[in-house]
Amino acid sequence: MNSHESPAAFLRELRPGDWLTLLAGGLCIILLTNKIWNGGIADTAVIRSSGKIFSSAPLSRDQHIEVPGPLGTSVITIEKGKARISSDPSPRQYCVRQGWLERSGEIAICLPNEVSVELTGGVKRYDSLNY
């Protein structure tokens, strides 16, 4: 090997077809990533109270939804295609601290108040309960 190797020396090894392969490979990855990672985009928040569907809200419209439960009222916020439980009477606040749900299959559950929000739509890749 030469004593000093410049990056240019390596780049000279690329033949025209190699550039083509690189380009095609990069393109494939971009398309693949788009397809795989955006396939899970959700469009609907399914809100359940005591096991029954309370409401199905589209994520396209920003809104606050108040859901009654045995302990009190849980507030679900939908904003910019995401949803979260913004307030809940449960003592440990697990569902509130779970934060924003973005992808299809994600779910936040407030067990004490028996309220849950699940995102659906798109290609459901996995659901966080069974995963």
Add this chain to the structure above:
Amino acid sequence: MTASTTDKLDSGFGIQDSGEQRNSRIQLHTTVEDHHIAKMAAVALGLTVLENAIPSPLPGVKPGLANIITLIVLARFGWRAAAWVSLLRVVAGSLLFGNFLAPGFFLSLSGALCSLAMLALSMHLPQRQFGPVTHSILAAFAHIAGQMVIVYLWLIPHSGIAYLIPFFATAALVFGTVNGLVAARFMDNDDKPVLESQS
């Protein structure tokens, strides 16, 4: 003594019966090509060991340095020799790391087989336009594809692993390119047959 079969035996061993005397002995017939393959496989094995010392951010993402050797052997001695070196490296490497017949071994094996199949196709591309880098990238993609198939069919039969494909594919593109460049550069710097320069 002539070998027992007509075509040259590579790494096979023939059992010879010396006439009427039941005095059979086992003799390993090795050709010059066998020695080349063994040396190359040893170098590839060395790179595998080296590579295992490098921490990886994601299990399964490895540079695959040993494939540099496979690429060089492919260019110098053809596909058959490359297949030998690659598979010997997989088997010997698994013995070395103690995961022979364990899941990791089958992942390596399926990756190696898929890359070899891809190389068998890609080596027929026009050589003026497509060099080792192309072979390396295509083989790297075939490698992860082979591994993902094993992972999905056997280890984690869940579509959730699809989520990881972009990581693996990106790693394949990057490391495939780097390995291909290193192989190409090595062969450029070293016009003598690689074996002479190493012995």
